[in-house]
Amino acid sequence: MDEPTDPQDLRIHSLDARSLRGLAHPLRMELLRALRRDGPATASQLAAKLGESSGATSYHLRRLAAHGFVEDAPEHGKGRERWWKAVHEGVRFDDALLKDRDPEVRGAADLFLHEVANNHTSEIATWLGTRGDWSEAWRRASDTSDWTLRLTPELAEELVHTMHELLESYRAKEPGGGAPDAERVRVHTHVFPVHTD
Known part of the structure; x- marks a missing residue:
């Protein structure tokens, strides 16, 4: 008898060397973020939104589909329009990819992480630039804190897991439509060591 599948495993795609090479491209990552954030769209709609040509968005959407990140959304299409949707809500990155024997995989892993960091910076900058457009309640509910702790690697890993469990617990509290x-x-978490000298 098969083990029941954890619903979170269906929402999160674990990156391996092959799928990482398919995703680690700035435009592909941007396309996938747009589909996750805004829902299904055509290559032309995404091109207009991202300031790209529809030829480029169409090509990179097909590459994302070949690696299992996006798929057709025929329920949205009319006529010859091809609509796309994200398959998963997020990805899980394995640090072992940074130490892979293949330099192409290591390069893709490095590019992927830098694109994630660039996206986080962009999202925070957008929030700071538009916070005046939001209600006072949302301005009070936002946070851009940072903390410095003295931890061992084991305690830092425990902290990461605890934060992830806490964030995941809020899915059950999400209000209906x-x-x-x-x-x-958006919630960003960053845990990394720094030298003090």
Whole structure:
């Protein structure tokens, strides 16, 4: 008898060397983020939104599909329009990819992580530039804190797992479609060591 599948495993795609090479491209990562954030779209719609040519977005969407990140969304299409949707809500990165024997995989891993960091910076900058457009309640509910702790690698790993468990627990609290003040929120976590000298 098969083990029941954890619902989170269906939402999160674990990157391996092959799928990482298919994703680690700035435009592909941007396309996937747009589909996750805004829902299904055509290559032309994504091109207009991202300031790219529809030929480029179409090509990179097909590459994402070949690696299992996006798929057709025929329920949205009319006529010859090809609509795309994200397959998963997110990806899980394995640090072992940074130590892979293949230099192409290591390079893709490095590019992927730098693109994630660039996206986080862009999202925070956008929030700071548009926070005045949001209600006072949302301005009070936002946070851009940073903390410095003295931890061992084991304690840092425990902290990461605890934060992830806490964040995951809030999925069960997500209000339904009828909550007028509910918005999608982005939560970034970064845990890394720094030298003090």
